[in-house]
Every structure is written in structure tokens, then in C-alpha cells.
Amino acid sequence: MADCIAEGLWRLDIPLEGNPLKNLNSYLIRGERSLLIDTGFRWASCRLAMERQLEELEVDRDRMDIFATHLHSDHVGLAAELLRPGCRLFIGEIDGPGVEDYMDDDCWRDLYAEYVKDGFTWEEIDHLWDSNPAQEAAPDVWAQYRYLKNGDVLSYGGHELRCILTPGHTPGHMCLYDPAAKWLFAGDHILFHISPNICRWESMPDALGSYLESLQKVRNLPVDLLLPAHRAETGILADRVDELTAHHLRRIEDAWQTVRDEPGLTGYEIAGRMRWKIRSRSWADFPLEQKFFAVGEALAHLDYLEVRGRVCRQEEHGKRRYYLPE
Ligand SMILES: [Zn+2]
Structure with missing residues (x-):
């Protein structure tokens, strides 16, 4: 069941069965065109939960764009198949090419080596x-992504959402920030109860150093609604940044x-x-x-x-x- 968490903003609960993350929060901003933020794994259980909640909300699927905070399969897994013709699919320009890499067995072979x-x-x-x-729940069909840069703005439902590049969890992770409503869609940059996984990336000599810098980049933003991509828990931004650091x-x-x-x-x-x-x-x-x-x-x-x-x-x-x- 989707929760209405603010006017025009919904949280869709997508279960990640058997995964310690437990669920993915997919956020929907409704407007003349709607924006869906993150999608869940390319698993039948995620697909079913997503389809059911979009139906409940009677979302006009032909006017629904999608934004992925980063390249991980629990965020982009369903994106290509949810996208209808004429709709747009957004991701940061640094992570974008990585979605294609995850579809390539050779990349996985190199990584595992x-x-x-x-x-x-x-x-x-x-x-x-x-x-x-x-690997197995990554997208299996390619869709045309539109790449976003730090500072780009998306407009949905009367909200101006600014892209904030927050490398660390992935090389090109992006948060979306609405300074007027004080909403921060934090993706996997900030999570509660669990700490975001920070791992080695070939393209980042010091992923953890980058992550700690990216935490400081958002720490002092005025935020009333902090919206992480996993678990129902949320809290105070600066406190959580300090705890994670x-x-x-x-x-x-x-x-x-x-x-x-x-x-x-x-x-x-x-x-x-x-x-x-x-x-x-x-x-x-x-x-x-x-x-x-x-x-x-x-x-x-x-x-x-x-x-x-x-x-x-x-x-x-x-x-x-x-x-x-x-
Ligand atoms: Zn992630």
C-alpha cells in the first residue's frame, strides 16, 4: 500500500525479499507529469508490488518519468520496463554508463577477478x-537514459528539484533537493538503522573519502522531509551525517x-x-x-x-x- 507523506508525494513500498535492505522506498511526485524516483530489483515480487501500487494510485503511466538516484540494480532494475514511450528516464551522467556495464557479463568477470x-x-x-x-536483478534491456549533471533542475508537481552529486555509495550517486518544500530525496546516500554500503570502485581511488566529503556537502541543507531509499525510518539530517561519519x-x-x-x-x-x-x-x-x-x-x-x-x-x-x- 502506498503512503501519502506530503501533498502530492507518495511512498511506494517495494519489498526486497531475502535482502538485508528489506525494502526499497520508491517515491512518486504527482503532477501534470509525475516523477517516480527509484524502482526496485528486476524481480517478479518487486514488479508486482510496483504495478499494484501504481494502479491503486491511478497514475497516468503515459505521463510518468523516472529518476534513478544511482546505478544499483535495486534502484534501476525495473526502470526500462516501467517506462512508456515518450516518457523520460533520468540518471546522473557518471553512473549512467555503469547501468550498461552491469548488463555485460565481461564487466562482472573483470570485477570478480x-x-x-x-x-x-x-x-x-x-x-x-x-x-x-x-548482477542477476540488473536491467536486461537497454533504455535511453537522459544524463543529469550536478545542479540540473527537474520540475514536477510544482516542485523544483535540484540534482546534488554525492559520490561515495556509487561514483555518480545523486540526491534530489527541493529547497522550497525542504525535501531531500537521499537515495542510498543517507539511510537510517542501516549504514549505506561503501565499497571499492575502480573509478574512485578513495570511495570512502569521497563519501565522507559528500556527507558534508548535504549536512547543513535545510530539510524538513528526509527521504531515504530504504527502510521506513527517517530522522534529522545533520545528526545522521555525524553518526555515519x-x-x-x-x-x-x-x-x-x-x-x-x-x-x-x-x-x-x-x-x-x-x-x-x-x-x-x-x-x-x-x-x-x-x-x-x-x-x-x-x-x-x-x-x-x-x-x-x-x-x-x-x-x-x-x-x-x-x-x-x-
Ligand atoms: Zn545502492
């Missing part, structure tokens, strides 16, 4: 190939201490020694798809330390291992 260097076994990668939702600074030190105490570990092994909020008895019991994100997150913390000269890595027999500098 890097993860093997960071400690995964090929056997684990074989399992991931069939089970990683980031403190959380990562703590984990950066945890990662550094692990390298100091046990030099020569891979990113995979370091991830196994970090604390995670997921319900699982031990690292060995971690679902493989979650290990993929956990290792990516550990690597982002190690990159942060490496670019600041606090750790270094060496490739030994095809595995990257971390040490403190001499």
Missing part, C-alpha cells in the same frame, strides 16, 4: 555468478588495527575480522552475496588508509595483502 585477488576463491565466485542480486572513522581505525595486529591479511580476511550488523553466527556463515558487499566495504576502508599512507598492499602469489608501511 579483482575480488579473487582480494581473497575470494573461484568456487565462491562461481556461486556468486548465479546469486548476486546486483563517526561510524566510518571508527571502522577505519578498526581496519588499521587489524593490519597492525595481523600483517599480511587479504581484504577478505580483514572483512572477516570486522564487526557486521548482519544476523549471522560467524564470518564463515555469512551469506556469500553479503560477503561480496562486506569485502567491498573493507576494501574501501583499506583504500582510505592506503591513499593516506597508513597501510600499503603487496601482491603475493596472486593475492593482495596488507601491511603497515616500513
Whole structure:
């Protein structure tokens, strides 16, 4: 059931079954043309929930444009198929080409080969190939995206929505901000109860550093309605920015201490020694798809330390291992 959260603004609850994110919040701004923000995975369960709620709201689908905050499959998975002819599909110009990459098996092969260097076994990668939702629930048809830049403005339902580039969670993540209504569509930049996954990206030498900068970029915006892309919880922007910053600074030190105490570990092994909020008895019991994100997150913390000269890595027999500098 869709919730009306402000005049002309609806939150559609899209379940992400079996995923620790639990749900995706898809927001609909109604007007002469409507704007749907984020879509859910390309899964039957997401499609059904989306179609049912759009029907309930009697949305004129021929006048509904779509905006994706970033390239992840739980945000763009259904976008191409929901789009009707003549409607527009928006994404930031940096993430846009990545949507196409996610449709390409070769890109996944290259990415997984890097993860093997960071400690995964090929056997684990074989399992991931069939089970990683980031891969299997990505769009399978290409749609014409319109690329947006930082500062571009979209107008829907009497609202002027400014694009704010917030790299970190992905290289080109974008928030939408309406300064008049004080609405911030935060995508996965700011989440409550869970912290956004920050992982290593080939195109970002220091994803976590970029993320922490992007948190500061939005921290002091006047916001009355903070609208995250997952979970029903919301709260005060500046407080949450400070909590997320403190959380990562703590984990950066945890990662550094692990390298100091046990030099020569891979990113995979370091991830196994970090604390995670997921319900699982031990690292060995971690679902493989979650290990993929956990290792990516550990690597982002190690990159942060490496670019600041606090750790270094060496490739030994095809595995990257971390040490403190001499
Ligand atoms: Zn995401």
C-alpha cells in the first residue's frame, strides 16, 4: 500500500525479499507529469508490488518519468520496463554508463577477478555468478537514459528539484533537493538503522573519502522531509551525517588495527575480522552475496588508509595483502 507523506508525494513500498535492505522506498511526485524516483530489483515480487501500487494510485503511466538516484540494480532494475514511450528516464551522467556495464557479463568477470585477488576463491565466485542480486536483478534491456549533471533542475508537481552529486555509495550517486518544500530525496546516500554500503570502485581511488566529503556537502541543507531509499525510518539530517561519519572513522581505525595486529591479511580476511550488523553466527556463515558487499566495504576502508599512507598492499602469489608501511 502506498503512503501519502506530503501533498502530492507518495511512498511506494517495494519489498526486497531475502535482502538485508528489506525494502526499497520508491517515491512518486504527482503532477501534470509525475516523477517516480527509484524502482526496485528486476524481480517478479518487486514488479508486482510496483504495478499494484501504481494502479491503486491511478497514475497516468503515459505521463510518468523516472529518476534513478544511482546505478544499483535495486534502484534501476525495473526502470526500462516501467517506462512508456515518450516518457523520460533520468540518471546522473557518471553512473549512467555503469547501468550498461552491469548488463555485460565481461564487466562482472573483470570485477570478480579483482575480488579473487582480494581473497575470494573461484568456487565462491562461481556461486556468486548465479546469486548476486546486483548482477542477476540488473536491467536486461537497454533504455535511453537522459544524463543529469550536478545542479540540473527537474520540475514536477510544482516542485523544483535540484540534482546534488554525492559520490561515495556509487561514483555518480545523486540526491534530489527541493529547497522550497525542504525535501531531500537521499537515495542510498543517507539511510537510517542501516549504514549505506561503501565499497571499492575502480573509478574512485578513495570511495570512502569521497563519501565522507559528500556527507558534508548535504549536512547543513535545510530539510524538513528526509527521504531515504530504504527502510521506513527517517530522522534529522545533520545528526545522521555525524553518526555515519563517526561510524566510518571508527571502522577505519578498526581496519588499521587489524593490519597492525595481523600483517599480511587479504581484504577478505580483514572483512572477516570486522564487526557486521548482519544476523549471522560467524564470518564463515555469512551469506556469500553479503560477503561480496562486506569485502567491498573493507576494501574501501583499506583504500582510505592506503591513499593516506597508513597501510600499503603487496601482491603475493596472486593475492593482495596488507601491511603497515616500513
Ligand atoms: Zn545502492
